[in-house]
Amino acid sequence: MFSADTPLLEARNLHTDFLREVSFAVPRRQCLGLHGDSGSGKTLLLRALADLDVNQGEVFLEGVPRENFTGPAWRQRVALLPAESHWWADSVGVHASSWPMPVLATLGFPEEVLQWQTARLSSGEKQRLALARMLANQPRVLLLDEPTANLDRGNTEIVEKIILEYLESQQAAALWVSHDPEQLARVARRRAGMRKGRLEMEEG
């Protein structure tokens, strides 16, 4: 079951009251770029894959059906980075048990960032810290919902580099939602479009 060509993440006939028969597979170290108009179901697809919304169909992680995992165990491995991150405690540090310090440094944060107050973070800081917070769990699959939407050009490049390096070093995979075709061309070898709850793979 764990042969090298088993896709890292595979969905078969995934559907909800909005999504229609979504099937795809992403191999290790690859990123699938996802685009589509707002309201086409991109975010709903990511939420269904992370098992946050009620959905039907089969999803496999390295060939293992998701029913073999508890909800939390699944979401630690198939991690969703939402477009807007939310913080439930006053200080940044308590939001992860072991922060990846090299990632924080690459993102340009000093070590004291863990003592910062979440209420005072800018939207860009929140987005970058949420990425670091998610990577702390060492997920196998990253579901990225416009991970650079609030970032300037410099930070966008840094975030792209961190994610691509993570996929390479951890043999992980990603689904990357973006409105920017140039970004998808940079980060994703394959691309797919969402339209009215359907996923259409694009060739080439």
Add this chain to the structure above:
Amino acid sequence: MDLVLLSPWDLGIAAALVCLLAALSWMLRLGIGRQLLVAAARSTVQLMILGMILKTLFAQTSLWLIAVMTAVMLAVAGYEVMARQQRRFRGSWGYGLGTLSMFLSSFTITFLALTAVIQVDPWYQPQYLIPLLGMLLGNTMSGIAIALDNLTRNTWEQRHAIEARLMLGHEWQQAITGIRRDALRSGLIPIINAMTTAGIVSLPGMMTGQILGGSPPLEAAKYQLLILFLIAAGSGLGSLTAIWAGSRRLFDERQRLRLDRLTGRQG
């Protein structure tokens, strides 16, 4: 000491005060005069009927009649709890959750008080059972209503933060722990306040009634203490049950947050 019997005339004087308040409300355009009069009329009718029912009940000590009476009390209290929720659970949970929690807490504690503390024979002697249960139901009702309302309202408001924790692989208990604690605390605040100020700021209603009815003050105080402790235990247990079951219901077997199990905002 003899019991001073109240004549309809005596009650009329007190009722006139309520009418005066209603008139004031109309003059000041508070818009609550009508509600006030309806509530006053309701309490008059309800308490008179209750008095008559209790009179026959006390004369008979029939377990069946008492069971019917307590079932009606529980049913009404359950409805009250549901009506006070801004966001209720859909389906039978909306009514069942509060009612069951009240049943578990109030009925067991009343039973315990009757058999172990007051030790009346038979334990279901209505003269003790009905007032005790009424006190307990009335107070656990407010406790549970406040606690549940807190739970569902805060879960709704903090849904993004809860989901942020679920996304990071937290268990549902972790994700809702703060909200659950706050809800429980809010359900216990009324009785804690009542115990704190009892006898200093306020003379509790039951003790007042007993003293006016001619009981020695120290005996009345002892009964009041018993009631306060029972109420504290009752609303604590009831809120715990309701919050535990309610928060479990907000998540499904895959530990997803299921806000679709709540209704929209009521009223």
